[in-house]
Amino acid sequence: MNAMEKLREDRTSKLCRCDRWALVDRTMTDEQKAYRQELRDLPATASPELDADGKLIGITWPVKPDE
Numbered sequence: 001m002n003a004m005e006k007l008r009e010d011r012t013s014k015l016c017r018c019d020r021w022a023l024v025d026r027t028m029t030d031e032q033k034a035y036r037q038e039l040r041d042l043p044a045t046a047s048p049e050l051d052a053d054g055k056l057i058g059i060t061w062p063v064k065p066d067e
Helices: 003-017 030-045
Strands: none
Touching: 003 030
């Protein structure tokens, strides 16, 4: 797996963990919307690399807001 594939995998996992914010019966805060957008934008804005252990480096993950 290359660095971009790993980034997309990790990013998708983070998006899945906050999908409930986007349910029809909920209203997302502006901070939640911004967090999800920043995650979606990462592949276009990041230059990820893998270290010797296969862990992503060079990525600044957005900070998850409070539920």
